[in-house]
Amino acid sequence: MGVSQPYREAWEGYWSATSDAPGEAIWDADPSLSAVPHSALLLPYADTSLPVVDLGCGNGTQTRWLAGRFAGALGVDLSHAAIAHARRADPEGVAAYEQLDLADGDAVRALAGRIGDTNVYMRAVIHQSDPEARPAVAAAVATLLGTRGRAFVAELTPASKAVLQQAAQGPQGPPPKLRRVFEHGLKPAGATDEEVPEVLRAAGLATLDSGDTVLPQTERLPDGTRIDLPARWFVLAPG
Template identity: 80%
Template sequence: MGVSQRYRSAWEGFWSATSDTPGEAIWDADPSLSSVPHGELLLPHADASLPVADLGCGNGTQTRYLATRFVQGIGVDLSHAAIAHARRADPDGVAEYAQLDLADPEAVAALHERIGDTNVYMRAVIHQSEAEARPAVAAAVATLVGERGRAFVAELTPASKAVLQQVAQGPDGPPEKLRRVLDHGLKPASATEEEVPRLLRAAGLTTLASGETALAQTERLPDGTRVELPARWFVLAGAPAGD
């Protein structure tokens, strides 16, 4: 099981072509715009003495911040090239990084066996995953949180497509950061409005809190306005033992 070779290659290609310059990836926003406010939503529900796993960590920008708020931080990503970026960006070893296919239940279970119940941070992973892999990605969150962990999941809504289309329709076409996403065959905001909460419920996750937000990007409109993509966030708990 796991993701398709096409999908795996798309992400390896993207991260292999990305430099170590912070913010080169369109979603690589400063933690002050991402994991800092998201952490404030998660922490009231979470046990900070448990680790935190950043799923789809990319170059580890958010992982490194989260590792300062929990006893331990681990970033995982499908792409080996992304993990190499994250390790280069963290010479002091603030966090740990590992390659992981979230759609591989055995690999996810092995991580849980190694680190135990963990808090989870997952920003914008389900929406761009292959449709057939999305249930497994949601199930990976449930496996990792177990009984004691809590998860923060933020996913783009279909309204983000309209924003991205607006960004792409500039006089020179899509700006460089968005063009790189599209050129590598990645498809943002492809999940439907109700698909994400349905998948989370089906995985056995209980919503403790939720709301609407916008995920800050590193690209700007011609007038200098930061691109922000409409999203929904969820703070989640796993099922108690015996359920």
């Protein structure tokens, strides 16, 4: 199937207009705030002799950290421009990167056939996907796990919308990094509370552990408060 053309163009446009500066993307948090605590939740369940695939890797900040915890790391993203960012940021080739449409089942199955069972890290992809593509994204996680892989998935909850609306209503309007998200037509926190666990279940994934968290952003409110978006995390296994 694949994602819609407007969705693809929105992400390509966003990453094409983004500089290589760390933290330029609002979600490009330091690994100490993302991959490090998330891995602490995943590692008790995961076989680290398997590689890990970072789905929606963007510029690869988390992928590069994950490469030191697993047998290898591959970052994939819908956007060719994002993959170009990731490769420029990793001249030593700590991880590998390639373009992939998670809603394209044939492409996902081809990747799974190449790399075998793998662990998966996915941060904030389902909630901003087009509604019709969300089941395919969850199915991609299940396909890549095979029988031995384990996944960490974190997704924004609808409560994040209120935080973003508050941030956008400052005297100067949305802060610059958030304004760019809106200008490129990206739609954060689009899934309901029930939808994310349901699409994961429907994809045949079993929840081993879950909880509430926040996803720290690289943007701050006018008073200096960091924008932290409410989220829910899941550690998943093949059902």
